[in-house]
Amino acid sequence: MSANPYDEYMIRLIIRTVVYLVSAAIGLLVASAVLDDFNLHAAGFLVAVVVFSAAQLILGPFIFKVVRNNAEAFVGGVGLVSTFVALLIAYFVGDGLDITGASTWIAGTVIVWLVTAIATMLLPFLLAKAGVKHAREEKEQTAG
Numbered sequence: 001m002s003a004n005p006y007d008e009y010m011i012r013l014i015i016r017t018v019v020y021l022v023s024a025a026i027g028l029l030v031a032s033a034v035l036d037d038f039n040l041h042a043a044g045f046l047v048a049v050v051v052f053s054a055a056q057l058i059l060g061p062f063i064f065k066v067v068r069n070n071a072e073a074f075v076g077g078v079g080l081v082s083t084f085v086a087l088l089i090a091y092f093v094g095d096g097l098d099i100t101g102a103s104t105w106i107a108g109t110v111i112v113w114l115v116t117a118i119a120t121m122l123l124p125f126l127l128a129k130a131g132v133k134h135a136r137e138e139k140e141q142t143a144g
Contacts, residue, residue: 044096
């Protein structure tokens with residue numbers, strides 16, 4: 001019995017969404033741990049992560065297209081720009097994020113961008129590894 005292609009698409013979409021939200025949370029937490037004036041508040045943490053992730057997801061392709069059409073030499077900086085703008089939106093929406101000072105904004109943008117990029121690459125690998133391990137354990141239990 002083959003799986004429904006729609007089901008496979010939805011599973012992939014859910015996994016990508018979870019990876020993106022978790023990587024954004026990790027990026028924000030690392031920046032908060034490293035920078036004194038980059039503060040996450042527990043009450044608004046989830047809102048900050050969701051707003052940041054949504055803004056990044058929506059703005060990334062838009063900023064890429066604008067830069068590619070108008071200033072192709074700056075295409076490499078699109079991730080940093082979209083991260084900065086997403087942080088700005090998350091800062092103004094809700095009470096979960098507080099960033100003070102220009103140097104903290106700059107350092108926070110770089111840290112969140114870098115950590116989020118690394119986490120987005122590593123998390124799918126770690127999830128796949130955990131899934132394979134779980135499948136092997138289940139197979140051993142049913143065989144034994």
